[in-house]
Amino acid sequence: MKKKLLSLVLVGAMSTAMLAGCGNSSAPAADTQTPAADTQAPAADTQTPADSSADNASAGGNTLSVYAWDPSFNIPALKAAEADYKANVDDTFSLNIIEQSQSSDVEQAITLAGSSGDYSQLPDIVLFQDHWIQKYVSDYPDAWMSVDDADVDWNDFGAEKLSYSTVNGVHYGFPVDNGTVVMAYRVDVLEECGYSIDAMKGISWDEFIKIGEEVYAKTGKYLLSMDGDGNDLIYMMLQAEGGSQFKDGKPYITENAPLVSVCEKIVEMSQKNVCYLANDWSDYTDQTIQGDMVAGVMNGNWIIPTIQNVPENSGKWEITSMPTLNGGEGYASNGGSSLYITSNCQNPDLAKKFLAYTFGGSTETYDAALRDGGVITCCISAGTSDVYNEGVEYFNNTPIYAQIVEMGSHVNVIEQNDAHYTARTHMAAAIMNAIQGADLMTELKTAEENINFAMGN
Amino acid sequence: MLLRLWLKEVFALSKKNASVLAKQHRAGWIYLAPASLLIVVMSFWPMIQAFLMSLKTGSSANMQWVEPIFYNYKRMFADKLFIRSVGNTFLYLIIQVPIMLVVAMLLAQMLNNKDLKFKGLFRTCVFLPCAMSLVSYSLIFKSMFATNGLINSVLLNLGLIEQNINFLGTTSTARAIIIVALVWRWTGYNMVFYLAGLQGIEYSVYEAAKIDGANAWQTFWRITVPLLKPTIVMTGIMSINGTLQLFDESVNLTSGGPANSTITMSHYIYQNSFGDFVANFGYASALSFVVFIMVAVLSAINLKVGDKRD
Numbered sequence: 188m189k190k191k192l193l194s195l196v197l198v199g200a201m202s203t204a205m206l207a208g209c210g211n212s213s214a215p216a217a218d219t220q221t222p223a224a225d226t227q228a229p230a231a232d233t234q235t236p237a238d239s240s241a242d243n244a245s246a247g248g249n250t251l252s253v254y255a256w257d258p259s260f261n262i263p264a265l266k267a268a269e270a271d272y273k274a275n276v277d278d279t280f281s282l283n284i285i286e287q288s289q290s291s292d293v294e295q296a297i298t299l300a301g302s303s304g305d306y307s308q309l310p311d312i313v314l315f316q317d318h319w320i321q322k323y324v325s326d327y328p329d330a331w332m333s334v335d336d337a338d339v340d341w342n343d344f345g346a347e348k349l350s351y352s353t354v355n356g357v358h359y360g361f362p363v364d365n366g367t368v369v370m371a372y373r374v375d376v377l378e379e380c381g382y383s384i385d386a387m388k389g390i391s392w393d394e395f396i397k398i399g400e401e402v403y404a405k406t407g408k409y410l411l412s413m414d415g416d417g418n419d420l421i422y423m424m425l426q427a428e429g430g431s432q433f434k435d436g437k438p439y440i441t442e443n444a445p446l447v448s449v450c451e452k453i454v455e456m457s458q459k460n461v462c463y464l465a466n467d468w469s470d471y472t473d474q475t476i477q478g479d480m481v482a483g484v485m486n487g488n489w490i491i492p493t494i495q496n497v498p499e500n501s502g503k504w505e506i507t508s509m510p511t512l513n514g515g516e517g518y519a520s521n522g523g524s525s526l527y528i529t530s531n532c533q534n535p536d537l538a539k540k541f542l543a544y545t546f547g548g549s550t551e552t553y554d555a556a557l558r559d560g561g562v563i564t565c566c567i568s569a570g571t572s573d574v575y576n577e578g579v580e581y582f583n584n585t586p587i588y589a590q591i592v593e594m595g596s597h598v599n600v601i602e603q604n605d606a607h608y609t610a611r612t613h614m615a616a617a618i619m620n621a622i623q624g625a626d627l628m629t630e631l632k633t634a635e636e637n638i639n640f641a642m643g644n
Numbered sequence: 645m646l647l648r649l650w651l652k653e654v655f656a657l658s659k660k661n662a663s664v665l666a667k668q669h670r671a672g673w674i675y676l677a678p679a680s681l682l683i684v685v686m687s688f689w690p691m692i693q694a695f696l697m698s699l700k701t702g703s704s705a706n707m708q709w710v711e712p713i714f715y716n717y718k719r720m721f722a723d724k725l726f727i728r729s730v731g732n733t734f735l736y737l738i739i740q741v742p743i744m745l746v747v748a749m750l751l752a753q754m755l756n757n758k759d760l761k762f763k764g765l766f767r768t769c770v771f772l773p774c775a776m777s778l779v780s781y782s783l784i785f786k787s788m789f790a791t792n793g794l795i796n797s798v799l800l801n802l803g804l805i806e807q808n809i810n811f812l813g814t815t816s817t818a819r820a821i822i823i824v825a826l827v828w829r830w831t832g833y834n835m836v837f838y839l840a841g842l843q844g845i846e847y848s849v850y851e852a853a854k855i856d857g858a859n860a861w862q863t864f865w866r867i868t869v870p871l872l873k874p875t876i877v878m879t880g881i882m883s884i885n886g887t888l889q890l891f892d893e894s895v896n897l898t899s900g901g902p903a904n905s906t907i908t909m910s911h912y913i914y915q916n917s918f919g920d921f922v923a924n925f926g927y928a929s930a931l932s933f934v935v936f937i938m939v940a941v942l943s944a945i946n947l948k949v950g951d952k953r954d
Contacts, residue, residue, distance in 0.1 A: 301704060301705040327703060474792065
């Protein structure tokens with residue numbers, strides 16, 4: 188009797204699980220039917236009902252589908268653009284935002300489509316990470332569509348940002364956010380040690396280390412932190428010097444004097460408790476920044492929402508430009524993403540028109556994107572609006588957004604390479620080993636060999 | 645082609661002149677055919693495809709044969725990171741598997757005691773860790789060993805250490821923690837096999853040993869171990885196989901770091917396909933085949949060593 192009851196419960200649990208599983212997959216299937224119902228293009232008609240997943244392009248009409256991944260950052264920006272286009276151009280327009288759990292999901296969707304040669308599952312538009320796009324355009328050229336003929340004034344964008352989405356002189360993407368690096372300091376901590384935010388402007392890394400040591404001795408806080416295995420400090424610090432880890436498509440490491448000094452500084456900072464290298468990304472954001480371990484944060488300005496997650500520190504932060512090796516204000520850019528039209532787009536004219544109108548420079552889109560998602564534009568004219576010039580309470584009522592747009596216009600254009608992340612991995616490993624006592628030059632030589640090896644040189 | 649053969653068999657079966665034995669023989673094949681076909685299509689075909697892919701290179705949209713044809717295989721011997729990952733995996737294997745199997749055996753011995761109370765409870769407790777998802781237990785270990793995590797604050801409050809230790813950020817401790825985590829997760833699993841094996845040993849054998857004056861130590865080595873040999877060989881093969889394919893701990897607990905010092909072979913293969921060394925599917929397939937060969941060779945050795953029949 189007992190056994191029967193038990194098996195009944197088991198069967199019940201299993202069938203519930205199965206039902207739940209089926210329920211999940213049938214829900215998006217129902218979603219896709221709606222756009223299919225009002226299709227006009229006959230070619231698209233055959234594609235939409237053929238698959239039951241939500242991963243497909245919208246079929247004609249006034250609907251576009253787009254992949255994006257951050258519900259508190261880039262999705263509000265897309266919603267802002269949709270509202271803008273709807274209000275000012277075409278009130279029948281609608282944007283179907285398909286949320287992905289992380290940026291790599293979009294990359295893998297392209298990999299999958301490219302590997303199988305079947306691009307019909309892609310949405311009309313994808314949001315794509317800047318550092319990856321060059322690699323993906325060269326690996327899967329059939330997945331993308333040139334947007335050279337879109338009605339956009341490209342000169343109105345930061346040149347550095349455009350250098351990612353332009354491949355061999357052809358424009359493929361519309362910039363969305365801005366990766367300009369901010370150097371944010373806890374002003375209250377600095378004051379405790381006798382420094383002001385202005386004193387930190389334009390200093391050299393040696394001075395930074397000296398101040399950092401004082402701050403650590405007095406308050407126990409590090410002046411900087413970074414993810415040790417995904418170490419972006421090297422890239423950012425080198426870009427501020429105008430240098431790149433690549434030269435003529437090959438890694439340029441051991442003979443690159445500024446790069447070697449940058450690495451030396453990072454090792455020194457880490458050994459002197461000026462910079463804390465966290466074990467991974469979540470350690471970096473949760474433990475060091477939100478866990479109040481640091482008095483300074485240096486990263487792309489998309490890190491600002493992370494800083495703002497600690498409400499009790501409101502008003503205590505301010506931003507400025509980053510230090511450089513020989514002193515003077517440094518500017519760099521890290522991360523960020525752009526919107527790309529896929530080759531599966533059924534209505535490329537609409538997609539180009541929509542993106543050119545909104546992200547091509549509409550103040551209304553960018554103001555709302557900033558307000559709702561904290562997305563900062565790299566479109567120079569849009570960055571001069573009133574919303575950008577408002578003071579931000581969390582940052583002691585300073586107009587940080589206008590400041591960031593202004594800093595963004597100074598960022599050096601440097602040589603980019605497909606192997607950006609490969610280089611980051613190997614360089615981070617070299618730094619970690621050097622901190623644990625290995626000889627830095629030997630480690631850098633190994634890193635250079637490894638990067639060359641991975642690139643097949 | 646296969647289908648036609650199968651249909652021919654079916655028709656042959658219906659022919660009157662076939663002998664009963666031949667009929668039965670054919671019937672057996674026909675019953676087996678669908679399942680075999682599925683295995684061939686679902687398992688062997690992808691393996692052949694993977695092998696072909698391991699001889700190619702380039703973006704997965706447009707793969708080319710490499711020149712010379714075994715370049716991908718030759719390449720990995722010059723790949724320092726791959727060699728490092730092989731070293732790491734074997735380090736885990738050599739340290740973790742013996743510890744785990746010995747502990748599992750001891751636990752099984754203890755829990756097999758006839759006079760022990762709450763046996764069921766203890767057995768459940770030891771087995772429980774391996775009912776846990778690999779990802780969640782990795783995350784729990786990660787938060788326990790974080791720089792300001794539980795272990796650090798306990799050690800600090802006991803006065804055993806003066807400063808928080810960055811367990812997962814230092815090569816030696818990060819490796820040690822992976823081994824500890826593995827032992828914690830898999831000991832109970834292996835214990836269950838030993839328990840089952842122990843229960844298959846007749847109690848009278850132990851009684852006879854007792855009458856002959858054997859002590860506990862002798863009984864264990866002379867009776868339990870030889871009689872459990874098939875089980876020990878099986879757990880050995882499974883553990884070696886599992887450890888060589890170790891993935892979740894490396895990815896979730898340490899993400900291969902610090903400085904790739906804890907990366908495993910499977911993690912490196914993943915990195916080559918979907919990670920930072922993006923979409924290098926040809927090379928990743930070649931690596932997978934090498935891991936496959938390693939597992940096969942080690943298991944074969946294990947079988948040979950274990951199979952010492954007189």
